[in-house]
Amino acid sequence: MYTYPGNIHIHSAYSDGSGSFEEIAADAAAAGLSYVIIADHETLAGLPEEGMNHGVAVLVGNELNRKNNHYLVLNLDKYFPGNEEDPQELIDRVARSGGLGFLAHPFEKGSPYIEKGKAQPWVVWPVFRFHGMEIWNYTSHWRGFHPSPFKTLYHFFFDRKGAMSGPPPELLALWDCYNNSGHRVVGIGSSDAHAFPYKLGPFSIVIFPYRYLFKTINTYIVLETDLSSEFVTARSQILGALQAGRCYSCFDSLHSGKEFRFYAGSQDDPVMMGDTASYVKGLQLNIAVPSERSITRLVRNGRVINEFRKKIIVLDPPGPGVYRVEVLYRRRFHHPRPWIYSNPIFLQPPLQ
Ligand SMILES: [Zn+2]
Numbered sequence: 294m295y296t297y298p299g300n301i302h303i304h305s306a307y308s309d310g311s312g313s314f315e316e317i318a319a320d321a322a323a324a325g326l327s328y329v330i331i332a333d334h335e336t337l338a339g340l341p342e343e344g345m346n347h348g349v350a351v352l353v354g355n356e357l358n359r360k361n362n363h364y365l366v367l368n369l370d371k372y373f374p375g376n377e378e379d380p381q382e383l384i385d386r387v388a389r390s391g392g393l394g395f396l397a398h399p400f401e402k403g404s405p406y407i408e409k410g411k412a413q414p415w416v417v418w419p420v421f422r423f424h425g426m427e428i429w430n431y432t433s434h435w436r437g438f439h440p441s442p443f444k445t446l447y448h449f450f451f452d453r454k455g456a457m458s459g460p461p462p463e464l465l466a467l468w469d470c471y472n473n474s475g476h477r478v479v480g481i482g483s484s485d486a487h488a489f490p491y492k493l494g495p496f497s498i499v500i501f502p503y504r505y506l507f508k509t510i511n512t513y514i515v516l517e518t519d520l521s522s523e524f525v526t527a528r529s530q531i532l533g534a535l536q537a538g539r540c541y542s543c544f545d546s547l548h549s550g551k552e553f554r555f556y557a558g559s560q561d562d563p564v565m566m567g568d569t570a571s572y573v574k575g576l577q578l579n580i581a582v583p584s585e586r587s588i589t590r591l592v593r594n595g596r597v598i599n600e601f602r603k604k605i606i607v608l609d610p611p612g613p614g615v616y617r618v619e620v621l622y623r624r625r626f627h628h629p630r631p632w633i634y635s636n637p638i639f640l641q642p643p644l645q
């Protein structure tokens with residue numbers, strides 16, 4: 294089993310980001326990423342630049358809808374417009390065209406003092422048949438986390454890692470609700486990187502440069518073979534893993550998530566995240582956590598059923614269910630911080 298970190302939902306100079314593809318790929322390589330997905334607003338202008346760049350697979354998607362209901366769309370080779378009023382129509386149109394769609398920052402909250410509380414959450418519910426959703430978006434999280442400028446400045450200068458209080462609990466609850474009721478939804482983490490320059494008198498500063506953001510919330514894909522160095526193959530491996538739910542989100546600023554594993558059965562013939570298998574007695578769940586400084590929670594059907602403080606965990610699940618893993622990282626002198634969120638493994642009742 295091989296894991297590869299990537300950063301999803303990046304804006305380049307083709308829309309409202311500041312970087313060229315060349316700069317983004319160089320920063321991704323410096324951050325140790327294997328892939329990036331650039332998703333500019335309502336354009337596929339970057340598509341001719343898809344390919345391997347600085348050893349990083351650079352994929353192009355786009356982000357549809359401007360006002361609310363932002364929809365991240367991958368695997369389309371031609372642009373088509375969004376649908377602000379009827380996002381379900383957009384979701385179905387993307388799916389029919391072979392695209393992979395993810396709800397972007399569905400529960401985004403504004404901050405009262407940033408751009409007058411501007412936020413772009415999903416406002417049309419319920420929606421169905423989308424492929425997945427962002428459970429954790431770094432830029433969006435900063436925007437909604439801080440009720441006061443003082444708190445923002447404190448976290449920015451003294452405890453940036455502490456600002457990431459994890460995916461919104463109500464979003465995790467919604468995600469579980471979809472998965473527990475048979476509507477499969479793949480969870481991904483993203484940066485929503487723009488690398489905006491801000492003017493401060495004669496100076497122009499970028500508060501969150503790409504290189505910094507590429508070490509924050511990443512989505513690791515899990516493959517059974519090496520990730521190819523040839524672009525067309527790598528692209529299908531990456532999209533295949535995101536489609537299957539063979540991926541997990543990690544706040545890499547705390548500690549690299551590369552060594553994380555979660556599967557059922559044996560390593561030679563594993564039931565991977567995103568997979569479905571029949572529950573049988575003796576089918577064990579295996580979790581490997583990259584650091585001792587961790588608290589690992591096993592979630593069954595949306596409820597935490599076990600908690601562990603060790604690196605290697607093997608257990609017999611108590612029965613059929615939708616199982617996923619959350620890991621907190623125990624920082625010295627700080628509260629444990631949200632770190633890794635797996636996609637679920639679906640263990641169905643055995644056929645009678
Ligand atoms: Zn957006």
Ligand SMILES: [Zn+2]
Binds near residue numbers: 304
């Ligand atoms: Zn965006």
